[in-house]
Amino acid sequence: MPENKSISNTELLDFFRSKISGMTRETAVRYGKTISELDLFLTGHRLSLSSLSAAMMADWAVEMLSRGLAKSTVAKHLNYLNSLLKAAAAKDLLPACQAPREISTALTQLKDLPPLLSGEVFNSSLSRLRSILRHADPTDAPFADLLLYSLLQGALPVETVAMLRKNQVDQASEAAAAIATRNISPRRDYLFPLGQSELTPRQLKSRLSDGLLALGKTFFDVEPFEADTFIRSLWAALALRSGFTASQILGCLGASAPYALPVFCTPSASASLDRASVTSAVVTLLSGEMPRWYAMRLRRGVKFDALRREIIEKVSPSPELFYPCETILRRTGRKQIATEQPFISGTAFFKTRPENVAPLFSIIGHEAWCYRTTPSGSSSYAVIPSRDMRRFQAAIGIFSPDTELRPLGQLTPRPGESVIVLRAGFDSRPATLENVINPDSDTAIFQVKFTTDGGYEFRVNVDRRQIERITG
Secondary structure, three states: OOOOOOOOHHHHHHHHHHHHOOOOHHHHHHHHHHHHHHHHHHHHHOOOHHHOOHHHHHHHHHHHHHOOOOHHHHHHHHHHHHHHHHHHHHOOOOOOOOHHHHHHHHHHOOOOOOHHHOHHHHHHHHHHHHHHHHOOOOOOOOHHHHHHHHHHOOOOOHHHHHOOEHHHOOOOOHHHHHHHHOOOOOOOOEOOOOOHHHOOHHHHHHHHHHHHHHHHOOOOOOOOOOHHHHHHHHHHHHHHHOOOOHHHHHHHHOOOOOOOOOOOOOOOOOOOOOHHHHHHHHHHHHHOOOOEEEEEEEOOOOOHHHHHHHHHHHOOOOOEEEOOEEEEEEEEOOEEEEEEEEOOOOEEEEEEOHHHHHHHHHHHOOOEEEOEOOOOOOOOEOOEOHHHHHHHHHHHOOOOHHHHOOOOOOOOOOOOOEEEEOOOOOOOEEEEEEEEEOOOOOOOEEEEEEEOOOOOEEEEEEEHHHEEEOOO
16 A cells, blocks of 8 residues: 555445445345444544554454454454455555454454453443442442442552551542542541551451452452452443443553453553543443433434434433424415424434443444544543533423423422523523413413513513522
């Protein structure tokens, strides 16, 4: 391939599709699935196939395995891609590369996959960790809290966590601070009650190993079991389900995570991703049991109705979708035609649990992408705070079902009381509630009165969710 020649993913994938067009129908279908899987992976992580490497192929394989594809199926996808790459190299589109074949061989030689790649084992482990976060379990104390504290702080070595003193937790995340708070005792200088003052370093290490080994066996049964390796593997599994690749995770850890990632995975040399950003996503996943709002951008030519149908058919659990549109009426001759105009063209909102975001875009990544906290494809998915989402919906006057639930203690205003109007164009302006039309109906209309600086009055009708009662 000539030096400095750049070729896009679209061009390469189109070339692959042209190559399979002459195959038998059955063979073309198999290769077509490989191309689709590859397209989803590249799009989801904003990767370029022209930078193909063994690490990238390992990342692709791990992502497919984590989604439940069989080892034999993943190996076939890698082998099919290898054949397509050979054809691309013959046309000088890409340099010769055997990385897919090498990873396929390494995969088939594995006797067993890492247990945390199994969706069943991972979901069970996540449920267990969240249970620990919510409630201290006396039968596992203090090792369960020590394990969780380590995960929430970036997979800290267990001996480092064990030697933490209670005055050293000021920099802990909110979730980790909650773990620390329930373990702090005025009678003890150390955070966790392990008898540190009475034990030699060797005895303490042995106690940590035994305690975490017993706890670890409640997650999955693997021998031999090393405490820090177990914690790194749990952290890696959480990071993988948060949308990061295996190479990024290993690059942050600087060590292996064999219970989560296969041995053929290698760390990324990129310095663009730090451990803190991955840990932030892990904390969100562990503490984010409640669904959260996110925004997706539809790719060019994609219609929201078609995307909605695909999500309902292929994604389980399906997220709550919100694509606010206003009805525009125009008259053509004697006919009145209504069209739906989205408030933010090409941007849809969805509500789901944090652990479901990455799997969602592994399915629909060719049709939409999710906004992240930074332009980097390795940063965390951007969460829209619930209050901001409610205010946005109040401003446009279109609501998702969850806005029917109001916080406790927020009383419905009565005629004569002062309110703030959240509706678009009123800039949280104060007004007086004058009348409530159909007060006993779910579609009650609130009529508010404004007074201008010039002494004029005017009235507008608003939805209950477009006003806030002024108290105090």
